Amino acid sequence: MKKLLTLIAIAGAVLLAGSCKKNYLDLKPLDQLTEASYFTTPDQFKAAASDFYNKMISWQSVGGSNIYDFMDFGSDISSNVTVGSTVSYGRGSVNAPNSDIYWDNTYAYIRNINILLSKANVYAGNKSDIKQYVAEAKFFRAWQHFFLLKRFGGVPIVTTVLDLNSPGLTGPRNSRYEVVNQILSDLNDAIAGLPTEQAIPSADKGRISKWAAEAFKARVELYEATWRKYTGVTTDFKGSAGPTADQVSEFLTDAAAMAKDVMDNGGYQLWNYNSTLNNRSAYYLFSIDGSGSNPLNLDKTSNNEFILKSLYDFNLRQGGINLTHTVQAFLIPSRKMMDMYLCSDGLPVDKSPLFQGYHTAASEYQNRDFRLYGYVLGYGALPASGSVTLNGAYGYGNQKFAAYNYPTYRNDNQESQDYPQIRLAEVYLIYAEAKMELNGSISDADLNISLNLVRARAGVAPLTNALAAANGLDIGKEIRRERTIELWGENSRFDDLKRWGTAEQELNQSICGAVVGSASYPTDFKDASGNATQLYSPNLYVYGETAVATGKGNLNCVTVDAAANRNFKRINYLFPIPLKQIQLNTKLVQNNGY
Template sequence: MKISKYLILPAFAFALLACQKEGVLTNDTQTDIFDEDVWSDSIKTVQVLTSAYSGLGPESYMTRINTSNTLSEYSDESDERWSTTVPSTFTNTFQNGTYTASSIPAPFNTLWGDTYKAIRIINLFITRVDESPLSAKGKKRMKAEARFLRAWFYHILTKTYGGVPIIDRVLAVNEDLNLPRNTYEECVNFVTKDLDAAAADLPISYVGQDYGRATKGACLALKARVLLFAASPLFNGGQLAANKDAIYGYKEYSPNRWVLARDAAKAVIDMGVYSLMLGTNNDNSTAEGFYKVFLTRNNPEMIFMRLSGSNRSYESSHLPKSRGGSLHTSPNGNYVNTFPMANGKPIADPTSGYDPQNPYVGRDPRFYRSVIYNGATWKTTSGTFGPVYTYLNAPTDGLTIPFTSVGTQSGYFNRKMMSEDVTGSTGGAEHLFPFLRYAEVLLNYAEALNENGQTAEAYAPMAEIRKRAGLNPFNLPTGLTQDQMRTYIRDERRIELAFEEHRFYDIRRWKILPDTYCKPLRMMVITPKSGTITPLGTNYTYEERDFVKPPCPYNDNMYLLPIPQSQINISSNLKQNPGW
């Protein structure tokens, strides 16, 4: 495997020089990471590693959790409030497919550069931390943390672009910067090697001020995710390039890659450290554990996450206007339809008990923790609790056709990961954004088992997820075929991991864009019957329709994003992705 022993890519040569004048540590210091005194001061040395952590965030915005826009709006989970009425929005440009490698919309226009910037800091830390006065034990642990972080950022690059240039140490200014891309396989091997090495030197958990740092479990969970991607159709012999190139994925399919993904997920399970968060007194009937996992600082399910102090930024951005929010996200009706009934049966099953004219009764308990629908209760800004009305032309929050950017454009608002005691303008709660959580590990395990032909063994991890969800009965039907189990697993991922930045990449690695993202989004048109407006579902008629806006166009090149053309222009060895 060819690994470039440098720090940054050609476009960042100027950034290297700029960083020699720029403070990149904490907000209260202007110390530069290239100053020699950094490495003679233990506090400043630690700040370098902390600055690498600060680059973590949902892939939509690398340096922070952007609560107004998430990758859900670039997938089939939801639509962004402004994309219908303001043609120039980033989401509208992406959805219409009107971008090129020279005009990539945010947040993807900075993903390449921001990720390599983080890798640059990490490589510098690994190279120079031994010069610091930190203890030998501290240096060893922090080097392992840095290797985990480097693996994290390289996984972001590989799942977005395929193979990328591997750079594992500091660049000398006079070095050759014209670096080629490594193969996808080389990148996967590099990442898993970093994770194996880091796992050996990291603790299982932390207490006190170190809580939230990378752990052994985080290394193993990320490795399981990396190998799941490597085994998936897009990369496991299914690349769409006319002439298969090892840069974009493995040239040939190998079933053993599912074995590796299976074993990696099982290694996390076998640690015996993590479990799904349950409700009070282990009561799952209302999906209380599913709700609290995003709001409880210390819980057994979170493996690696972004912590925050008390705030209401998420509620402020996503709650409806009547609750002081900015209503940025309208969940897709097809996502809502994925939630089964409380008896575990899909709503399309004629024996499920689903009533299309009273569609919000008797659903999966997670539905009530994930979606604000017509008549759902939420706290008002005056402190009382009352129903939110999303019916056609309802005051403040209702659906409008055509959409006017004031209420919902789908008949729904998101409520997942938000505190039910907080409004967009009052109160606050500690929020946890999950980077890695145990529910994902179980779903990764179930998928790898099923794709490896072990469908019978996939029942157990699926049962854990569905039992915590409050489904009764929670067991799947017996005798499922591999294809049937695959559908259940993918639906569970869509429900359980919604709005956690998974769906955007899932529908790509599964190669199902034409059947998901490139289909029209759905809305629920709810019309009151004659009489007084009440939350009672039977007081309305319901009709599902497509969004007025057209679906996005589909092209094979959409599976991998383009490398910014500015990078290609200055690096003749940097090959662009197919179709861009």
């Protein structure tokens, strides 16, 4: 793992950048390197492939990217209306920009990947010595094309090294269906060439395994299958070719198979120390950063849940961003998110007799999903009555991704926990959703080997067909609920709403915070006469209060963002192609509505 971190830290310099005389492998002086002279040994291919890990979105900025664009900010489950470009996006306020770093940078990354692949084709040595790094390159080419697909839809597919005279520079967009086929082709090649996790030596831990590629393929196939099932061709650009075949069932079947292979053979485990960490595994999992980052002195070697991660280390690669402060201040759950957490009996708050309501600050936390405690409270205690004030805030906090014992153990910019790219909990949820979408139902046996393992860690009763039937639950919606809760803040919400075809419905509702109640439902914030208590300053809320459905009927809540401000449309499912690219290549067709 440390070896990969070292490679990542210097890989950019190795690849022809050259501010120092020699790289760690004692190669030629970097200022003398060319593409032709560099790719001559397996170690050089390995170093080049290591740079691709740098290009995944994670804590550190990549080419001007911002992790806060990828944390669900601005979605229906977030009360943040100030930080991150996705705040405007969630309101449907999107205009075609002149340039887009996510377009420019991603194609630059793909070019570097294609350079390695082109050099592998003419490598004079034993091709088996570079097989793993070629497979990693195929994985990352799929990764970057998938990023483009989610953001823009169909885009130009680039599988060769383009120069200024290449016809591909002025070619048309490929359809999303062609892009998906290319992604899956690359992933099949990657799976065939990558080692299992068990075969990766300890010094190289953190490199992509066969299981990571299978898990990512399952993610891609579930995404595309449900996009086609629920969103269909409604976002395809004018003139785009349609799908050549109905691949929904094919993708769902393979997504479940890929997930199952990872579940059965990957050797991964959910990180669960609830019995000794006061049921707060959901907090500590995302703050593991050296043995001082939790009361049990567990370090990163205890985490066998992250299948693919961006590696960080206090000595070698710190996060370098104001992470803890930002997630505590801005990754704040909305009223909708708070009410999504189930009670321990497995029932929603509007159905469970265990739900204690909102009369005090602590009452809604009673008998609930452990993730509510871990994500919202971290290692802190339940809020005491009178301890929460509504003086411009929205009633809740967040501790997911926040450093333990901040700022003593880790201060701003020092946080060095690994960033989860793919983890086992998601694979379990992919399996359950793929099975449900494929068959219109799912057996208790399939639930028990997937989703219910995630719920068990959260202290929530299993989801069964009997429980659903007895309580009027829709199992498909419960699977979606579980995904929303588990992947909170992990860049899943916008993608999920769009592939389910429900973004307009969910994003255009008022975003609300804490329940303030009324005379008929007194709380810490309003007394039995309906008057604001000293804990509540109504004049500080521009949008006042909104009555919304809660676990105790329609109740008044502070309004974070009014529905009148939110106008997310079907055209907003995709971002616009940057205008500069259309000017440079007139064959590029703009996405609908821009």
